[in-house]
Amino acid sequence: MAxxxxxxxxxxxxxxxxxxxxxxxxxxxxxxxxxxxxxxGDVWIAVKLLAQNRSILVQDTKNGIEIWSETL
Numbered sequence: 001m002a003x004x005x006x007x008x009x010x011x012x013x014x015x016x017x018x019x020x021x022x023x024x025x026x027x028x029x030x031x032x033x034x035x036x037x038x039x040x041g042d043v044w045i046a047v048k049l050l051a052q053n054r055s056i057l058v059q060d061t062k063n064g065i066e067i068w069s070e071t072l
Contacts, residue, residue, distance in 0.1 A: 003060065004046045008039035 015032035019025055045065065049058065057068040 001046055001049060004042045004049070005039075008035065008042060011035045 012032060012035060015028045015035065018028040019032065049056075052067075053069065055070055059066040059068065
């Protein structure tokens with residue numbers, strides 16, 4: 001979960017800080033919007049993972065994600 005949401009949170013905090021300090025205000029705003037829109041898939045994955053059993057493992061691969069579950 002942390003890996004999924006880290007880029008969104010980290011970069012958005014940086015861009016909001018630049019925006020609030022009036023450093024490249026328009027550029028910071030555009031970067032904030034593009035980053036947030038680009039992270040919607042990550043947020044969707046995080047929401048879906050919240051509904052799953054806590055014992056699952058998720059592996060990020062170059063073609064997507066793999067979800068591993070231990071069945072009894």
